[in-house]
Amino acid sequence: PTMKTTAALLLALVATSASAFSPASPPFFIGTATTAARPVSTALNVAIDTSDIKNGLTVEIDGDPWKVLSFSIMKQARGAAKTTIKFKNLKRGNTLENTYRSGEKFETAMIEKKPAQYTYPDENGNMFFMDMETFEETMVEAKVVEDVEKWIDEGMEVNLVYFKGDVIEVVVPQTMTYTIAETEPGVKGNTAQGVTKPAVLSCGATVTVPGYLAEG
Numbered sequence: 001p002t003m004k005t006t007a008a009l010l011l012a013l014v015a016t017s018a019s020a021f022s023p024a025s026p027p028f029f030i031g032t033a034t035t036a037a038r039p040v041s042t043a044l045n046v047a048i049d050t051s052d053i054k055n056g057l058t059v060e061i062d063g064d065p066w067k068v069l070s071f072s073i074m075k076q077a078r079g080a081a082k083t084t085i086k087f088k089n090l091k092r093g094n095t096l097e098n099t100y101r102s103g104e105k106f107e108t109a110m111i112e113k114k115p116a117q118y119t120y121p122d123e124n125g126n127m128f129f130m131d132m133e134t135f136e137e138t139m140v141e142a143k144v145v146e147d148v149e150k151w152i153d154e155g156m157e158v159n160l161v162y163f164k165g166d167v168i169e170v171v172v173p174q175t176m177t178y179t180i181a182e183t184e185p186g187v188k189g190n191t192a193q194g195v196t197k198p199a200v201l202s203c204g205a206t207v208t209v210p211g212y213l214a215e216g
Helices: 003-021
Strands: 047-049 058-061 064-074 082-089 095-101 105-107 111-121 127-131 137-140 157-163 166-171 180-183 196-201 206-210
Touching: 058 105, 137 166
Parallel strands: none
Antiparallel strands: 047 105, 058 064, 064 082, 082 095, 111 127, 111 157, 127 137, 157 166, 180 196, 196 206
């Protein structure tokens, strides 16, 4: 063989040997994960301003956690823009709407999300959840879950949001499958657009569904 061919063979052998000692690539799986997401924390005292505001963000104001429900930016012909923000106090449940000058500062709240499974309610409307990692049971007060209670089904996995050791919010999955528990009988063959009817889901919520859907 020529010198160039010998060099090429040597390079190929070196590359093959090196790959044998490199870390193996993690396997890829196709399907739906059955484990809940691990806890996620946000850092305390992270300074942000009005340009960082987004729906769902939780900031700390006067020692309380306030979640951004909505916001709007008003540009002015003269002067800086103003941002109007609607907050919800996640400890007390009240809402507040304030207008801020562009660039005003906030601090993110230190929150921790833990996966949990809904187990049962009590006679006062409080809900009990089992920690998916420690299997300990946590009671969440009725006022904390009132916004999402109707969507929580038996055995559902959710995220409990903690602030300074207290549960301040229950986050349900963005997409879920429910069974129609109660609705009026559909007319056979009626698939016309715009025909709807009320239906009670397995979680207890009442929604509007297409007219041809049946129970089950």
